[in-house]
Amino acid sequence: MEERVYNFSAGPAMIAESVLKKAADELVCYPGRGMSVMEMSHRSSMYIEIFDRTKALLKELMNVPDDYEILFLQGGATLQFSAVPLNLLTTGKADYVDSGNFAHLAAEEARKYADVHIAASSREDTYTYVPDTFDWRPDADYAYITTNNTIYGTRYTAIPDTGKVPLVADMSSNILSEPFDVTKFGVIFAGAQKNIGPAGLCIVIVRRDLMGHEDPKCPKLMSWALESKNDSMLNTPNTYGIYMAGLGFEWLRDLGGVNAIYEQNKYKAGLLYDYLDQSTLFKAPARRDCRSLMNVTFVTGDADKDAAFVKYAAKNGLVNLKGHRSVGGMRASIYNAMPVEGVKKLVEVMKAFEKENA
Amino acid sequence: MEERVYNFSAGPAMIAESVLKKAADELVCYPGRGMSVMEMSHRSSMYIEIFDRTKALLKELMNVPDDYEILFLQGGATLQFSAVPLNLLTTGKADYVDSGNFAHLAAEEARKYADVHIAASSREDTYTYVPDTFDWRPDADYAYITTNNTIYGTRYTAIPDTGKVPLVADMSSNILSEPFDVTKFGVIFAGAQKNIGPAGLCIVIVRRDLMGHEDPKCPKLMSWALESKNDSMLNTPNTYGIYMAGLGFEWLRDLGGVNAIYEQNKYKAGLLYDYLDQSTLFKAPARRDCRSLMNVTFVTGDADKDAAFVKYAAKNGLVNLKGHRSVGGMRASIYNAMPVEGVKKLVEVMKAFEKENA
Numbered sequence: 001m002e003e004r005v006y007n008f009s010a011g012p013a014m015i016a017e018s019v020l021k022k023a024a025d026e027l028v029c030y031p032g033r034g035m036s037v038m039e040m041s042h043r044s045s046m047y048i049e050i051f052d053r054t055k056a057l058l059k060e061l062m063n064v065p066d067d068y069e070i071l072f073l074q075g076g077a078t079l080q081f082s083a084v085p086l087n088l089l090t091t092g093k094a095d096y097v098d099s100g101n102f103a104h105l106a107a108e109e110a111r112k113y114a115d116v117h118i119a120a121s122s123r124e125d126t127y128t129y130v131p132d133t134f135d136w137r138p139d140a141d142y143a144y145i146t147t148n149n150t151i152y153g154t155r156y157t158a159i160p161d162t163g164k165v166p167l168v169a170d171m172s173s174n175i176l177s178e179p180f181d182v183t184k185f186g187v188i189f190a191g192a193q194k195n196i197g198p199a200g201l202c203i204v205i206v207r208r209d210l211m212g213h214e215d216p217k218c219p220k221l222m223s224w225a226l227e228s229k230n231d232s233m234l235n236t237p238n239t240y241g242i243y244m245a246g247l248g249f250e251w252l253r254d255l256g257g258v259n260a261i262y263e264q265n266k267y268k269a270g271l272l273y274d275y276l277d278q279s280t281l282f283k284a285p286a287r288r289d290c291r292s293l294m295n296v297t298f299v300t301g302d303a304d305k306d307a308a309f310v311k312y313a314a315k316n317g318l319v320n321l322k323g324h325r326s327v328g329g330m331r332a333s334i335y336n337a338m339p340v341e342g343v344k345k346l347v348e349v350m351k352a353f354e355k356e357n358a
Numbered sequence: 359m360e361e362r363v364y365n366f367s368a369g370p371a372m373i374a375e376s377v378l379k380k381a382a383d384e385l386v387c388y389p390g391r392g393m394s395v396m397e398m399s400h401r402s403s404m405y406i407e408i409f410d411r412t413k414a415l416l417k418e419l420m421n422v423p424d425d426y427e428i429l430f431l432q433g434g435a436t437l438q439f440s441a442v443p444l445n446l447l448t449t450g451k452a453d454y455v456d457s458g459n460f461a462h463l464a465a466e467e468a469r470k471y472a473d474v475h476i477a478a479s480s481r482e483d484t485y486t487y488v489p490d491t492f493d494w495r496p497d498a499d500y501a502y503i504t505t506n507n508t509i510y511g512t513r514y515t516a517i518p519d520t521g522k523v524p525l526v527a528d529m530s531s532n533i534l535s536e537p538f539d540v541t542k543f544g545v546i547f548a549g550a551q552k553n554i555g556p557a558g559l560c561i562v563i564v565r566r567d568l569m570g571h572e573d574p575k576c577p578k579l580m581s582w583a584l585e586s587k588n589d590s591m592l593n594t595p596n597t598y599g600i601y602m603a604g605l606g607f608e609w610l611r612d613l614g615g616v617n618a619i620y621e622q623n624k625y626k627a628g629l630l631y632d633y634l635d636q637s638t639l640f641k642a643p644a645r646r647d648c649r650s651l652m653n654v655t656f657v658t659g660d661a662d663k664d665a666a667f668v669k670y671a672a673k674n675g676l677v678n679l680k681g682h683r684s685v686g687g688m689r690a691s692i693y694n695a696m697p698v699e700g701v702k703k704l705v706e707v708m709k710a711f712e713k714e715n716a
Contacts, residue, residue: 005392009399012597017386020394024385028378034363034675036378038556038602041367041678074432074558075579078593082577112575193594198396200432200558200596217470219440219577221433235436236551238558238596239370244396317392320399 006342009320010150010295011173011194014337019247037243042236051232051239054246061249061258062175064182064205071204071224072232072242076191077172079222080202081106084144084168084187085113086218087225088210093140095119095165100127100149101326102170107144113215119143126327127152129287134160142166142186148174150194151324153286153297153331159184166210174294175203176252177336178262186210192241194294195335197248201241252336261336268334268343269293275347281305281354285329299329306330309353316349318342364700367678368508368653369531369552372695377605395601400594409590409597412604419607419616420533422540422563429562429582430590430600434549435530437580438560439464442502442526442545443471444576445583446568451498453477453523458485458507459684460528465502471573477501484685485510487645492518500524500544506532508552509682511644511655511689517542524568532652533561534610535694536620544568550599552652553693555606559599610694619694626692626701627651633705639663639712643687657687664688667711674707676700 007014030037033046040047055070064070073079084106085094094114096107098121110116117140120131127149136143143162148155150173159180160167166186175190182188187206193199204224211225220226220234227234255261273291276284282298284291300306306329310322323329334343365372388395391404398405413428422428431437442464443452452472454465456479468474475498478489485507494501501520506513508531517539518525524544533548540546545564551557562582569583578584578592585592610619631649634642640656642649658664664687668680681687692701 002387002389003392004387007393007397009397009402012397012399012594014397015394020386020396024382027382027385028375029360029362031360034361034677035365036373038378039365039367039370039372041370042557044367044678074434074596075437076432076593079433079577079579082579086577109578191594193597198596198598199400199594200599217575219437219444219580220467221437221440222577235434236370236549236557238432238556238599239551240556240598241558241596319392320402 005317005319006338006345007319008332008334008338008346010324010331010333011191012199013194013333013335015197015244015248016251016337019244019251022247023244038240040239042233042239047239050243050246054242054249057246057249057253058203061252062180062182062205067208068182069206069208069211069224069228071206071227072237072245073202073204073227074200074238076199076202077102077170077189078105080170080189080204081109082112083222083224084142085110086222087214088142088166088168088187089114089215090141090213091139093117093137095137095140095143097121097131097134097145098123099130099146099154101151102172103146103149106146106170110144127154128285130154130156130290136162136165138163138165140165142168144168146170147180148292148294150295150333151327151331153292153295154290155292155294157290166207174292176258176261177265177294179258192245194333197244198241201238201245264340265293265334265336268338268340269296271343271347272296272332272334275350279350279354281357282350294333294335296332296334297323297327297329298332303328305357312353313346313349316345318346318349361675363675363677364696364703365677366690366692366696366704368682368689368691369549370557371552371691371693373555373602373606374609374695377602377609380605381602396598398597400591400597405597408601408604412600412607415604415607415611416561419610420538420540420563425566426540427564427566427569427582427586429564429585430595430603431560431562431585432558432596434557434560435460435528435547438528438547438562439467440470441580441582442500443468444580445572446500446524446526446545447472447573448499448571449497451475451495453495453498453501455479455489455492455503456481457488457504457512459509460530461504461507464504464528468502485512486643488512488514488648494520494523496521496523498523500526502526504528505538506650506652508653508691509685509689511650511653512648513650513652515648524565532650534616534619535623535652537616550603552691555602556599559596559603622698623651623692623694626696626698627654629701629705630654630690630692633708637708637712639715640708652691652693654690654692655681655685655687656690661686663715670711671704671707674703676704676707
């Protein structure tokens with residue numbers, strides 16, 4: 001078996017090796033079924049069994065109350081940038097926090113449909129922090145946040161209180177990485193390709209009373225109410241992606257669930273931030289009180305040195321450490337499936353590089 | 359290795375065993391990359407290589423001219439039911455042929471956005487044939503057909519001439535099964551889960567001059583122009599589904615391409631229709647001149663006997679032969695990846711059942 005690298009990609013990202021091995025073993029024939037999961041009719045009892053188990057696992061892992069629906073959709077978070085206003089607007093007002101690239105794109109997309117108000121923004125400060133004071137409108141149809149900002153490496157450590165206005169959260173880059181109280185949200189959505197499984201799947205968790213108010217011109221497949229009525233099978237869903245998500249959920253449950261992985265994630269991120277805080281070569285640009293546990297950004301302050309480090313790390317089996325093209329520098333994405341050993345190795349390699357470049 | 363069944367599901371459907379085996383071998387580590395295809399960043403050179411090869415293979419297999427774009431999208435054909443009017447309407451007029459369940463649903467969805475005119479319909483005749491006379495409007499923005507009707511087992515054997523009005527075709531259930539002259543179409547789209555690969559991927563082939571006229575309220579991810587500008591990566595695409603499609607395209611090319619599979623498909627369907635035409639127990643309801651090569655529908659005329667046959671076949675390793683719930687009876691979906699042996703075995707089993715039930 002070929003040696004696997006430590007892959008610090010921001011997404012698609014690492015998947016636990018045991019999950020991949022199980023998927024490989026079952027790929028040609030799912031045990032006892034004589035066919036691949038990819039070949040199963042989505043309406044067959046053998047597939048529905050996989051689907052129901054996956055949904056139940058996510059409900060258990062996130063402690064999703066019964067008055068919320070869990071949907072397994074396609075189109076990633078970006079399709080939800082449009083689906084959120086198309087499903088939720090009634091008076092036409094929507095409040096957004098502009099805390100990063102994807103938050104900004106979501107607000108821009110909503111302007112097609114809504115009177116968008118920016119309740120808080122860190123855009124002028126190059127998104128180095130997450131706002132903590134907000135100018136919410138009490139009569140908005142919804143309030144929108146992005147719980148973790150993948151590109152800038154920041155996250156909310158406290159969820160804002162929006163009173164009676166339903167809070168919508170894009171959790172693409174930190175769902176299942178720490179405990180979230182689902183009851184604080186009206187809608188949670190997340191692309192799968194960071195903390196859940198392969199790309200091409202988007203999880204939407206929506207409070208049932210918020211469904212059924214979609215715009216008459218909402219594309220049928222984007223209606224949460226219709227998808228809920230059809231248990232995510234208004235048409236053929238991403239059946240294999242859902243199966244892979246299920247294997248990932250099982251892996252997480254067996255590991256001790258969200259509380260256990262949260263401890264591990266704090267430990268992993270801590271290894272990196274502790275080193276960064278005493279390094280004379282590397283600096284972490286994100287404000288200390290809102291550092292992400294999933295995406296650790298750092299810079300040397302010298303673009304050539306940054307590039308040299310990325311190459312140096314790759315030679316040592318640590319790949320995809322280059323920061324997003326819009327910000328440069330480095331980014332270590334250390335989602336749930338990144339082993340502790342990968343982070344330890346990264347710190348070692350950073351130390352060695354620092355020594356060589358002192 | 360567990361014995362594989364012959365799976366006659368209408369989709370998701372069989373995938374060639376050699377394709378599945380290759381995918382299983384490469385699942386944990388794509389050769390020389392130290393990671394799974396599922397873990398590759400969609401922006402990485404290693405993934406772009408897979409993407410470009412897949413796109414080039416489809417271009418070659420379907421002989422797609424340079425003035426057409428090939429897009430790899432999400433949301434299945436159903437999302438395209440909305441995307442077609444949202445991208446193509448300028449005057450607001452759209453002509454549809456109502457030749458089956460999905461054709462009907464596409465026209466219903468278009469009514470949200472367009473003045474829809476039904477240019478021909480076989481709905482009153484329970485869709486047992488595909489219309490061959492049409493009342494096209496010369497000033498429509500587009501004309502729409504469904505080249506193969508999965509539920510009823512019918513197909514167009516000649517593509518209608520719509521003059522200067524761009525022809526849009528849903529080819530979900532017979533793309534790559536027979537040669538199509540792409541230049542006759544303005545837009546071709548197809549969900550992957552029948553003749554291409556796993557569910558969760560939708561191929562759109564669109565003439566370049568038809569892009570860029572989308573409705574201002576078209577959800578960003580549904581804009582063909584934006585997706586084209588970003589080479590299907592406006593956001594993270596279904597990276598693994600695209601890889602699987604590529605393996606399927608390689609398999610088809612190595613088999614001799616579309617012309618070769620077309621001969622095989624005619625032979626496979628011929629085995630079934632020849633038997634059905636002389637059977638005293640089974641009848642094929644689809645009109646002879648528009649019989650599908652992909653979905654062969656048949657009935658005994660007695661619901662109990664139909665159910666008994668479906669059970670009998672399953673005992674013999676031939677599964678998912680039950681017809682769609684809206685029509686009953688039986689349906690043998692024999693897409694490209696169904697081996698000739700599977701069809702031969704089905705004919706044998708039908709003969710044995712007929713003998714036992716004479």
